[in-house]
Amino acid sequence: MWQYEKKLQFPVDITRPDAKTARLVLTLLGGPDGELGAAQRYLSQRYAMPTADAMALLTDIGSEEMAHEEILATVIRQLTDGLSAEELQKQGFAPFYMEHTGGIYPTDSNGVPYTVTTFQSKGDPITDLHEDLAAEQKARTGYDNALRLIKDPAVVAPLRFLRQREIVHYQRFGEALDRLVDRMNKKNLYAFNPAFRRS
């Protein structure tokens, strides 16, 4: 069960619309390494976790990723809100405008819609936690790339916050993996699936 809170996890207050920047930010929300995929990945994977702390961590981080979707959607909305159709076109946003007008829709920066085929839920906690570590690094690279191109401090602030969260989540996933491996059968040298034993 979730409860919505009418506040952002990090404040967003953008006063200078810029659709070119909005287009760059799109992929951080709805691209292959974006926040939408992160939330779906962790909230799908948590069910097969064999330990209470891994279930808790995936639930908590998955929920936080939903709050990150909201931050980025707010950034995109404020970067495009108030611009005329002509201005949107001049700033390279016409294809998105044609499909979604002033709405938010999860795509990458090329307009490719979000797809769940960008993540896996393998039902093997070792496999899944390794994917999660990689996912946090891929997302962090995405923020690094964006921060090289974006200079407006009002946009940079939430992106820097979100980048830091990728690093914290990577750290927590690493600890969860260590804790899981520590508690595994020591005869399972190659860390085969410790969550599915039916034989």
Next chain:
Amino acid sequence: MNRKEMLRRLQAADFALKDAALFLDTHPEDEKALAYYHKTRAEVNEMTRRYEEVCGPLTAAGVQNKQYWDWIKEPWPWERTDV
């Protein structure tokens, strides 16, 4: 303190609480972290109570008004008027 300042302080405290919870997921016996969590949670509860009293509900369950459904009244976080 105006609405925006109150919200900023609440956002900061609530974030500290969420971040401490992640840390505790993988360090459940850390007494320092637990003490920090409980202290921060008390602060967040108090700040939430005061914010909702002055500025309106943060969750639909926080609506106090018997005459009007306040949940739809205050701006949403993506509206530029306030954050």
